[in-house]
Amino acid sequence: MTDRVSLGQDFRRIAGALAVPVAVLLFWELLSVSGIFRPQVLSSPVAVAVRWFAYLAPTEAYNPKTYSWISWALSGELLSDTLASLGRVVVGCLIGGGLALPLGLLMGGSRRINRAFNPPLQFLRPIPPIAYIPLAILWFGLGNPPALFLIAIGAFFPVLINTIVGVRNVDSIYLRAALNLGADRLTVFRRIMVPAAMPYILAGARIGIGTGFICVIVAEMIAVNSGLGYRILEAREYLWSDKVIAGMFTIGLLGLGIDLCMNRLSAWLLRWHRGQEN
Amino acid sequence: MIAIAGVSKTYGTGMQAIPALQDIHLAIAPGEFVCLLGPSGCGKSSLLNIVAGFVKADAGQVLLDGKAVTKPGPDRGMVFQEYALFPWMTVEENVAFGLEIRGARPQDITPRVGSLLRSLGLAEFRKRYPKDLSGGLRQRVAIARIMALNPPVMLMDEPFGALDALTRRTLQDEMLRIWDASRKSVLFVTHSIEEALYLGTRVVVMTFRPGRIKRDIHIELPRPRNTSGRAFNELKREIEVLVMDEQARYSEAERLGRPG
Structure with a gap:
């Protein structure tokens, strides 16, 4: 019953x-x-689904002499495009976040350093990363370097700002408890400020990766010859609206996947945290 | 031996100046359990923070075994009302922290932490994070954390103030057991007359603004103290009069818009 x-x-x-x-x-x-609508403008969902599977499937017939079975199965265009985009996001965000984290910790921890760095950074922050494209191409030419530059800028500011706020908001009672137990300044910084600021830092990283992900698609449309952004622009030139939409769908899936992974990671890193539902 | 010699402290300046402490003299011998008692704004927490080294006195000084206190240190272990456990560390890591940063070897830390956790009934919670513990357990961890460094002086800032009455009594008994076994000097801030009388070898009643020592009473009641006994309650009534006088001054100041 x-x-x-x-x-x-x-x-x-x-x-x-x-x-x-x-x-x-x-x-x-x-x-x-x-x-x-003509199918070149708006394909049907069925056509998009068919195209998506075709995009996913290997381009060549299976030949055991040239490839192993597994690398053949993974040789489709979609997977190599996704990996190219994902790789760029990961490397770009590591560069951007890797620079922002120590700077943010220093700026949050020291008034003097903050006074020195804050004005120029506040001046640069409102410039959208996309506006750096011309300069990125002038400086780095075409290919991966300008794309990574753009993604790094996209990831840099959210991580920086959140790290500064996180360090500033550390409850002073933890500092007093640590000093009482005999901690020196460096120990307080490493063992108290950094972990206490971690919820903010991870929230910043999540926003930064989101921005980096926007940047990778834009950069691939303009400066690189591979990846999902490049592929959907290429499909437009052939008037393949089904492939454009299939590519967009893949971009959405990848973004969702990255966010889920980030969510899992921060849930694990913040397993001590009160506000963590998991 | 801890000696507070002529300590004064004023917060703010000019018209807004709040005289928190005025010329406090107090000596605490090893093995003494001194309870500081008074209404909000009597400067009892300020005094504790000066002894801990978190706040600098305007005048006078605090001497620990003849040496002036200039900064916080593990020789004056502090237990806070808000527990102040590091939430990103497990129970075990919290208790080990002080030993670890002092550079103790892991093979020395593990058994020391283990025996402290066992003696405070925390052994089964060693891998838990503070968020998963009740208030009573958290305060046990905080006590274990400073006990790990074996400080000659323990400073306690209304440590059981946020606990329910039954847990509070359990922890008071636990605290007495620890104090009895280790004979440390304890400086214990509370606004509960009963708590002060139950725990202290001395109860120091403070005045409201400026904070001065109003009475320093040696409590001779035998232990374990019976909180419903006659002697206990006679003493309690006597101290209540002293404290409520100050509380009345506090309420008056609050009514006039100068709250603590």
Whole structure:
């Protein structure tokens, strides 16, 4: 009896969650079969799905002489594009965050350092990373370097600002407790300020990665010949709207995946934290 | 032996100046349990913070075994009302922290931390984080954390103020057991008359603004003290009169818009 009730509830919940997406897809399908738009402009969802699997699949027939089975299965364009974009985000964010973290810790911890660095940084901060594209190409030419430069800038400021705020907001009672136990300044900084600021720092990293992810797509559209951003712009030139949408869908999936991983990582790093639901 | 010699402290300047402490003299011998008692704003916490080295006195000084106190240090272990455990460290790591930063060897830290945790009934919580502990357990960890460094003086700033009455009594008994076994000097700030009488070898009643020592009473009641006994309650009534006088001055100041 109770099983039946809960089954009914489950069904209703799933149906409730699926109703809007299904309706949108149906509307889209109707729109594209109605012939109002040419398929070059708006492909049908079915065509997009087919194209997505074609994009995912290996381009060449399987030949055991040249590749192992596994590398053949992973040789599709979609996977190499995704890996290219992902690699850039990771490296760019590591550069940007890697520079922002120590600077933010120093600026948060020392008024003098903050006074010296704050004005120029506040001046640079409102410049959107995208505005650096011309300069990035002038400085670094085409290829990975300007893309990484852009992503690093995108990730830099959120990590910096949050780290400064995080260090400033460390509850002074922890500092007093540490001093009382005999900690010197360096120990207080390393063992108290940094971990106490960690929730802020990780929140900054999450925002920074989000910005970096925007930057990678833009950079690939302009300065690089690989990756998901490059691929959707290339598809536009052939008027393949199905591939454009399939690429966008992949970008969304990758962004979601990165965010989920970040969420897991910070849940683990902040397992001590009161506000952590997990 | 800790000696507070002529300590004064004023916060702010001019019209806003608040005289928190005025010419405090207090000597605490090894093994004495001194309770500082008074209403909010009597400067009892200020005095504790000066002894701890967190706050500098305007005049006078604090001497620990004849040496002037200039900064915080592990020879005056402090227990805070807010526990102040490091939330990113497990119970075990919190207790080991002081030994670790002093450069003790891991093979010395582990057994010391283990025996402290066992003696305070914390052994099964060693891998937990503070957020998963009750207030009573947290304060046990805070006590273990300073005990690890074996300080000659323990400073306690309303340590059991945030606990429920039953947990409070359990921890008071625990504290008495520790003090009895180690014969440390304890300077204990509270605004509970009963707590001061239950714990202290001396109860020092302070005045409201400027904070001065109003009465320094040696408590001769035998232990364990019976909080419902006649002698206890006669003493309690006597001290209550002293404290409530000051509380009345505090309420008056608050009414006039000069709260503590």
